[in-house]
Amino acid sequence: MRTPYDAIIIGGGHNGLTCAAYLARAGRRVLVLERRECVGGAAVSEQVFPGFTFSVFSYVVSLLRPEIIRDLDLPRHGLHILPLESTLTPLPNGDYLAQWDDHDQNRHELARHSLRDAEAYDEFGRLMHQMSRAVKPLLGLIPPDPASLNPRDWFELARLGSHLRGLGATRFHALHKLLTMSSADYLDEWFETEALKATKSASGIIGTLAGPRSPGTAYVLLHHYMGEIDGVFRAWGFAKGGNGSVSGAIAGAARSFGAEIRTGAAVAHVLLDRGRAAGVVLEGGEEIRAKRVVSGADPRRTFLELVGADHLPAEFAQALERFRFRGASGKVNLALGELPSFTCLPGNGPHLRGAISISPSVDYLERAFDEAKYGEFSTRPYLDIVIPSAIDPGMAPPGKHVMSIFVQYAPYHLNGGWTDARREAFGDAVIDTLAQYAPNLKSAILHRQVITPADIERTVGLTEGSIFQGELTLQQMFWLRPVPGWAKYRTPIRRLYQCGAGTHPGGGVMGASGRNAALAMLEDGA
Amino acid sequence: MLKTTPFHGRTAPLCASHAWRRWAGYVVASSYELTHEREYHAIRSAAALFDISPLHKYRVRGRDAARLLDRVVTRDVARAALGQVLYTPWCDAAGKVLDDGTVARLDETSFRMTAAEPGLRWLQDNALGLAVAIEDVSESTAALALQGPASRAILQQLTDTDLADLKYFRITAARLREFWVTISRTGYTGDLGYEIWVEARHAEAVWDALATGGAPYGITPAGMLALDVARIEAGLMLIDVDYVPARKALLEAQTSSPFELDLAWTVNLAKEQFVGKRALVREAQRAPQWQFVGLEIDWDALERLYAEAGLAPQLPGVAWRTSTPAYADGKQVGYATSGCWSPLLKKYIALAHLRSPWAAPGTLLELEVTIEHRRRRAAARVVKKPFFNPERKRA
Amino acid sequence: MSAVVIGVGVNELVAAHYLARVGQRVLVLDHGSVTDETATGWIPPRVVRNLELERAGLVIQSHDPWVAAALPDGGRLELWHDMGRSVEAIRRLSPRDAEKWPEFCTRMAQLAGVLEALYTAPPPDPLTRAWRDFARLAAIGFGIRRHGRRGVEDLLRVLPMPVADLLDDWFECDALKGVLGAAGIMHARHGPRASGTAFRLLHEHVGNPAGVFRQPRSNVGRVLQGLPGVEIRRGAEIARITVREERVAGVVLADGNEIPALVVVSGLDPRRTLTELVDPGWLDPAFARTVRNIRCRGVVARVALTLEREPGFSTLVVAPSLDYLERAADDAKYGRISAAPYLEARSDRSRGGGGHCVDVHAQYAPYALAGGGWNDTCRAALGRAVVECLAQHAPAIAAATVEQSVHSPRDLEQVYGYPEGQAHHAELALDQAFWMRPVPDLAQYATPIRGLYLCGMATHPGAGVNGASGANAARAIARDLARRRNA
Incomplete structure (x- = not known):
């Protein structure tokens, strides 16, 4: 019999693949098991309609850790990140607000709306840039546990404390505010232009059942500034070939280090041997043994389905029950016969190569949230749109286009539940909303794919369709993610680890959870 | 898109070099002719006309x-x-x-x-x-700088206001041909000169009046390259080049107090209140750590270094803006932030930030120069600013 | 005069008496704003002891039941100081919740104990380099750890939580969650689903026995005013605070009189103190901007009803569920008065000549109404809505109300000097609490103007803790004065 694997990774999402790549790179024999026929989890590119390729779920790259790109040499495995140049916010009055990469152009545009804001914008950008630098070290950190009595945790906490104190008063207090304030309140201190505040605060609500006025959303403002692409701060990007090529590149790197990847291999449960993880059992009954098992699935799926509550300490299981998912986002993917033409900026232009944000005012977003709070999808939702084919023509047949529309809010817990009819009604609401600003949209649509949180759960296995594998709120962050005391990628089951976004630092196509988990395993002697 | 100034209709056809640059979000000419030399000499010998509308x-x-x-x-x-x-x-x-x-x-x-x-x-x-x-009023006010020995004569024939009465750093309302403008006796060249402020809608007409009236005097439209040389000769610092404005600084060490920029004369500590007073009072009690001075690079030393490489001295034709280390006794004591060959003084000059002990005029230093891909150090001397200070400037 | 204190509120008077005790000649200026004579809030025992308030006649009125929540079917959920009685009351609605009540109360009391330790001293400064502050921070840390792992977990997890999530974790009964959730949003602009509202629930709990989540009332204001040792000048309207050479010089009254002082302590809100009474030219404009950014959005109207006869309750809360509260907050987001407001009524026999008085806290009634300001029509409509709503649960109200007066947030601003009608002067939220209250540069009671201090509700720990801000401020002042003497 062959020696068993050093590690089995459950789930071939980008975090699982990253974890596998790091383990394989360290010389371990690893096997990745992916339930679907393609790897990538929620970072996949699929030809949903012939000739039209979509980043079906996640759609931009912003937070992919640069050290992962370097360590795994991802560009060699096909990763090519194209810049997203701008953000356009069309307004109901026929005007628009655009944010451009070029400083002068951006300043002129903002000055058109408010001279004060144009000035504040630079100062704000500099503070956010500094704050991103302050926060960045926390992302790659295995979070120390303040409740522990272990001297090592104390040492790590002291180090963390001295990092935070080293920021100086201004930045320390700014960090405190970013962590505790709502993005709308935070932006109110800086800006007066509604559309600017709304568009910026929208980044704080993505993936979370929270509105721009909900405290705790300000922190996510940093994410826009943290997107280091090729070492350049402040840039969002779009992966050539769609987000599947991110997963593809990581998988390629993993394979090049010797990792095995099996698709179409759904894990039924984790095999336990005297309370320790010893391998997995596939749905077909096949048993695969390994010295360690690491799960990229979200915490609820991992522990309550693949392990089973009976095998877990009662307090741990209870804490998992409290872990909140509450998926709030949907996706509409369109195959278009022609580019949309916006009333505010008709025809083709550079604005179509950036993001388009339907977020005319903070109240607009807040109203969208109100509906979701009480279990309805937003009839006038927040939309974050990109047209990948305008940046990467290979995504669609010549002259035709693909459009990716990220939609909020679509609550998982919809009153009466999600049905086919409700899904289509939701899709109609999205199209109607966008068509208000781009009248040719409806006639340009060749095909449409509507994805609800229920669909996300069913297709990629994210509980409640939560795109971050659990809400990224303060009470579920850092050393509390997913469960206090078990935030270091280890679990109460010995030799079972977690590497999904349900662990620190969580969401976004970041890869940090996968990398941190691999480092934790190697530290344990894997 | 970038903006164009109210004079663009006039400056664009004149810009034979097609050398444009950005200034505060506007496009302005770097030089109109293929080289900026004649434009520079116009500042010192006749009159140069600059479009300075991008100022806020x-x-x-x-x-x-x-x-x-x-x-x-x-x-x-x-x-x-x-x-x-x-x-x-x-x-x-x-x-x-x-x-x-x-x-x-x-x-x-x-x-x-x-x-x-x-x-x-x-x-x-x-x-x-x-x-x-x-x-x-940045957009609604257009501005021109008319600088050079002939500037008064050119302007005087276009207005009834007696410019002889307009002293250095004074301003007056005046009618220039049929347009109301304000004229200040100010500039960024260290020469006799005026700045003319006019409503944007009259900008081109005022340009035309000056161009026509100035033609007999050799008026020359001039761009930023010529201006840069002139302002270094005049010892005038440039934001973002010679100092980092505090709001853009990423580190405290990048910021400068007025004392460190040789602007002690502008700080009135007797005023009851102004932003920064408390800190400046404290700083005035100590000596400033840094000073902003003029440097003259020793020509013979430079020639020797070039000779060692088998070359005659080659200096850049335009002013440079790269931070360049300055040394004393083998250790770095400061850095020059801009410098140029002064076509008038026939000297290689620079503006530099030096630690105070090495900032007294006459102090001998070394400035880094790159010759044939090698970094060398040329002897330099701290001198008083401005390098060029003609009587006519104030007369 | 060595010290001038502006305001005759509880914090101002506590600060004045503490300063008098360290040998300062103190003049208290009653600047004309009305102060609430019955103060709501816990008084730190040390303040009671130091100022011998009990001997001076301090009476704390703690209702029992501390709360009576109106139930949709007409009944009431009454919660008592006695744990057993509360359990019985809850059991009628949810046996499961009744079971959990005692543990919930113990856990919350532990957390409130941590806050209590934080509240009775100036806020810790996490950036401190002073050994003493460091030791204090460590002591607080150990204090939490004393309750084991769970103590730390609870504290760090609960503080930033929405009170709705916290209560959903524990309970199923809407009425119970509603009445507890209300404590998390009292005077807050946010609804119970907002992060940080669990902290506010604890704030309401501090100083009270386990299982009591409302602050008591007391006559502390009146008692302090009668206490000898400081001079109080009535009707002294303040025109400005004078500054010379970046140091406070005194106070100028509206009648032109100038009172020179070494130390000026203001109980007014920071914005008024620093950007209106002081010439803002003395401030760093960037700092002045942060002062103007202090959030103080009033959302509460106070409705006073005079009744011919007993209303049939001593306290009555209308907050039937978390969703009810959330919807009430939704209205306020868009500048509307809640269609179905959260009400908290207390009847007070001691006031009003002969009749029965009912004080109603009506939330949300935003300071800035969309589509026009507050006028008599709005006020009357709100008054009617409040009476109708209460009458559903206490029918006596409708028939017996002979008089109603409505104080909108705008009126509260005018009468009591609440900025934007916000009774807490600065909203109590995690970004404006502890070392951030009201802004980091003011958290230690001193201002950038030497000799000028704040002691009002906008400072740590703020409203709901009577006298703590005043006592903390006085300590900071005494320390500075000692330092100056030694220098």
Whole structure:
């Protein structure tokens, strides 16, 4: 019999693949098991309609850790990140607000709306840039546990404390505010232009059942500034070939280090041997043994389905029950016969190569949230749109286009539940909303794919369709993610680890959870 | 898109070099001709005409206008005479320079402020509790600088206002041909010169008047490259090049106080209150750590270094702006931030920040030069600024 | 005069008496704003002891039941100081919740104990380099750890939580969650689903026995005013605070009189103190901007009803569920008065000549109404809505109300000097609490103007803790004065 694997990774999402790549790179024999026929989890590119390729779920790259790109040499495995140049916010009055990469152009545009804001914008950008630098070290950190009595945790906490104190008063207090304030309140201190505040605060609500006025959303403002692409701060990007090529590149790197990847291999449960993880059992009954098992699935799926509550300490299981998912986002993917033409900026232009944000005012977003709070999808939702084919023509047949529309809010817990009819009604609401600003949209649509949180759960296995594998709120962050005391990628089951976004630092196509988990395993002697 | 100034209709056809650059979000000519040399010499021997419209301009009016400006800048605005123009820096609460520009007293309760950086928000924030109206007139006001020995004669034939009465750093309203303008005797060249402020809609007509009237005197449209050489000769610092405005600094060490920029003369500590006073009072009690000085690079030393490489000295034709280390006794004691070959003085000069012990005029230093891909050090001497200071400037 | 204190509120008077005790000649200026004579809030025992308030006649009125929540079916959920009685009351609605009540109360009391330790001293400064502050921070840390792992977990997890999530974790009964959730949003602009509202629930709990989540009332204001040792000047309207050479010089009254002082302590809100009474030219404009950014959005109207006869309750809360509260907050987001407001009524026999008085806290009634300001029509409509709503649960109200007066947030601003009608002067939220209250540069009671201090509700720990801000401020002042003497 062959020696068993050093590690089995459950789930071939980008975090699982990253974890596998790091383990394989360290010389371990690893096997990745992916339930679907393609790897990538929620970072996949699929030809949903012939000739039209979509980043079906996640759609931009912003937070992919640069050290992962370097360590795994991802560009060699096909990763090519194209810049997203701008953000356009069309307004109901026929005007628009655009944010451009070029400083002068951006300043002129903002000055058109408010001279004060144009000035504040630079100062704000500099503070956010500094704050991103302050926060960045926390992302790659295995979070120390303040409740522990272990001297090592104390040492790590002291180090963390001295990092935070080293920021100086201004930045320390700014960090405190970013962590505790709502993005709308935070932006109110800086800006007066509604559309600017709304568009910026929208980044704080993505993936979370929270509105721009909900405290705790300000922190996510940093994410826009943290997107280091090729070492350049402040840039969002779009992966050539769609987000599947991110997963593809990581998988390629993993394979090049010797990792095995099996698709179409759904894990039924984790095999336990005297309370320790010893391998997995596939749905077909096949048993695969390994010295360690690491799960990229979200915490609820991992522990309550693949392990089973009976095998877990009662307090741990209870804490998992409290872990909140509450998926709030949907996706509409369109195959278009022609580019949309916006009333505010008709025809083709550079604005179509950036993001388009339907977020005319903070109240607009807040109203969208109100509906979701009480279990309805937003009839006038927040939309974050990109047209990948305008940046990467290979995504669609010549002259035709693909459009990716990220939609909020679509609550998982919809009153009466999600049905086919409700899904289509939701899709109609999205199209109607966008068509208000781009009248040719409806006639340009060749095909449409509507994805609800229920669909996300069913297709990629994210509980409640939560795109971050659990809400990224303060009470579920850092050393509390997913469960206090078990935030270091280890679990109460010995030799079972977690590497999904349900662990620190969580969401976004970041890869940090996968990398941190691999480092934790190697530290344990894997 | 970038903006064009109100003179673009005139400057664009003249720009044979197609050498444009950005200035505060506008496009302006680097040089009109293929090289900037003639444009430079026009400043010193005839008259050069610059489009300086991209400057930020603010109109401050109201009962408390002087009080507001006094809160903001380091000089004493309340005591400025009618028609006086003050060159002044302004600071943040830590006493670090945010920007520098001019404040012109147009009448008892009305001022025009020019700035290199947008400053409306800062003015507004300082205006808390004051009866004052602040207006950004950057776009509605076009501006030209007419600089050089012939500038007075050119301007005088176009206006009835007697310019002989207009002293250095004074401003007056005047009718230039049929257009109302304000004329200030100010500039960025260290030469005799004027700046003309006009409503944007009359900009081209005023340009035409000057161009026609100035032709017999050799008036020459000039671009930023010529200006850069002239301002270094005049020892005038440039924001973003010679100092980092405090708001853009990423480190405290990047910021400078007025004392460190050789602007002690602009800081009036007797004023009751102004932003940064507390910090500047403290700093005035110590000696500043840094000083901003002129450097002259020793030609013989330079020639020797080039000779060692088998070359004759080759100097860049335009002013440079790369930070260049300066050494004394083998260790770095400062850095030069801009420099050029002065075509008039026939000297290689630079503006430099030096630690105070090495900043006294006459101190011998070494400045890094790169010759044939190698870094060498050429002897240099600290000298008094300005390098060039003609009598006509103030006369 | 060595010290001038502006305001005759509880914090101002406590500060004045503490300063008098360290040998300062103190003048208290009653600047004309009305102060609430019955103060709501816990008084730190040390303040009671130091100022011997009990001997001076301090009476704390703690209702029992401390709360009576109106139930949709007409009944009431009454919660008592006695744990057993509360359990019985809850059991009628949910046996499961009744089971959990005692543990919930113990856990919350532990957390409130941590806050209590934090509240009775100036806020810790996490950036401190002073050994003493460091030791204090460590002591607080150990204090939490004393309750084991769970103590730390609870504290760090609960503080930033929405009170709705916290209560959903524990309970199923809407009425119970509603009445507890209301404590998390009292005077807050946010609804119970907002992060940080669990902290506010604890704030309401501090100083009270386990299982009591409302602050008591007391006559502390009146008692302090009668206490000898400081001079109080009535009707002294303040025109400005004078500053010379960046140091406070005194106070100028509206009648032109100038009172020179070494130290000026203001109980007014920071915005008024620093950007209106002081010439803002003395401030760093960037700092002045942060002061103007202090959030103080009032959302509460106070409705006073005079009744011919007993209303039939001593306290009555209308907050039937978390969703009810959330919907009430939704209205306020868009500048509307809640269609179905959260009400908290207390009847007070001691006031009003002969009749019965009912004080109603009506939330949300935003300071800034969309589509026009507050006028008599709005006020009357709100008054009617409040009476109708209460009458559903206490029918006596409708028939017996002979008089109603409505104080909108705008009125509260005018009468009591609440900025934007916000009774807490600065909203109590995690970004404006502890070392951030009201802004970091003011958290230690001193201002950038030497000799000028704040002691009002906008400072740590703020409203709901009577006298703590005043006592903390006085300590900071005494320390500075000692330092100056030694220098």
